[in-house]
Amino acid sequence: MKKILLTLAAGICFTSFAADTTRYVVLMSGKPAGKHLVWSDAANQVSYFFEYNDRGRGPRLSVSITYDDQxxxxxxxxxxxxxxxxxxxESFSLVNGQAVWKNHIENEQRVVNGKVLYAALNGAPGEVEVTLMALSKLPNQEGEVVPAGKARAVQVRNHVSKVFGFPLELQLYAFTGSGGPPEYVWLTPKKKFFASIGGWMSVVLEGNEKIIDDLKKAQDKVEQEYLVSQAKKFTEKQSTPVVFKNVNVFDSKTAKVHANQSVVVVNGKVTQVGKxxxxxxxxxxxxxxxxGKTLLPGLWDNHAHYNASTGLYHLAGGVTNIKDMANSLDLPEVKAKVDADLLLGPDISVMSGFIDFAGPYAGPTGKIVSTLEEGLDAVNFYADKGYQQIKLYSSIPPDWVKPLAERAHQRGMKVCGHVPSFMTAERAVKDGYDQIIHLNMIMLNFLGDTLDTRSMLRFIRVAERARNIDLASAEVKRFMRLLKDRNIVVDPTAAIFESMFTNEPGKLxxxxxxxxDMFPAAFRRSFYYGGLPTMKGHVGEYRESFENMVKMLRLLHANGITVVPGTDDFPGFTLHRELELYVQAGMT
Known part of the structure; x- marks a missing residue:
């Protein structure tokens, strides 16, 4: 009887498509955002199409692969x-022991021993089928990867979901070797790609969207077991005092480094510092x-998005506290696990409740609302959950900002966020913002209120025109007074704009x-990807715009406006560059 039911389930899920094409749906926050197609052109050949729309961003890729009998x-x-x-x-070939690959950051070839896999710089989710086919022929399902690293696949769970009342058998695989935590993929018993389930985005075989929550629950359990094991491995509770001896100690009050110091820690608190x-x-x-080493206080990242799988990167970079600037609605529960040492990561000291207006450019998480009343209810939801502030996003109608801010203030919360489209930062402040996030939002204040900043224009227009903003103008001076008078906090995330406006492909x-050199070899590649694609032919102009943004940072500081270091980028280590940029801006 079980075999009959499985056959029926397979018919429901698979045979509604053309014989040579398998169709998948890309969902963001549970809503369709794109598609993924897989078909075979001939024996040992497979093709893919993959696209999705994430607030005007997102790939559109066609991939063709030829593989050998293994x-x-x-x-x-x-x-x-x-x-x-x-x-x-992007191209890759492996013929007679010669691996050759080319993309916008690499043009390399290498003699290899035996069979190797290729790590695509840009790829489609379904390619995992070919990867697993190759790994299954290798000892321990582990193989060498070019340009660097290894790949390993392990089946970690069998699972049965119900589709239209019929059981559907699936297998969860964990892929490791990229240098980070495992990547999880759902496959059929015939090792065909079925789904990739993420916090914000998922890809699933068309017609099976309703079982995503079931798959996510099963996957979360496996991932939680792994993360708890990592927390136990890297967390050590000190039952005795600890003495850091012969260290250099940075004194943040005097901005001086004191050499050859000893620091005593008892019950988690510093009790003595001295020669x-x-x-x-x-x-x-x-x-x-x-x-020979320097001991620092724990660092704060004032613009992070905590992810349990990357919590260790924060700690490795010296970050012990973060302000979470938008996350899934289970953030309070996640925070509790971090506090209980069940998850690795910094203390989540501030939680921001994300609110955006429904539409094609709506943000990927939090509360997406269609009416002002729903927005006010969202504010109450976050207040009841213990959030310290709300974060408004780019699609919020400008006329909603004031009532939403008033409700947040009534509930004892601060208001921060992107400046909504067709609104200036000046108006946002006057309508109730307590904090402006991202330095581009400050620069856009002087580029007019007609720009649709829901799209990539909020980056591109600043890259093109910020260099022309006169920082000595009366308009800028008036804005500085407003920020100072209202005690506005600015979270610049300057390092991400340096990356977007000045990083060139193929250069670190x-x-x-x-x-x-501290990162795994396979992981280093991402740091050579480059900045905005529109920078080509405009490198000088984009660099000048970023330089003017650094001058704006200096001006904010000189006018007594509170500036807090945050990243919105790679956890932990990006904060180091953010602080370096502040020093370059004269904030010493």
């Missing part, structure tokens, strides 16, 4: 545009020799010169 790719071609709409022309040899070491203390991203 599943190893002999030729791969990818064409289209990437997430930021930059052209994609090494003159500090009393508690009996039974654990002594850590820090000769600014700020990672001292840390790039």
């Amino acid at each position: 599943g190893f790719i002999t030729d791969r071609q990818a064409r289209g545009v990437d997430y930021f709409k930059a052209p994609v022309e 090494a040899g003159k500090v009393t070491e508690p009996a039974g203390a654990r002594v850590i020799d820090g000769t 991203a600014h700020g990672y010169e001292g840390t790039i």
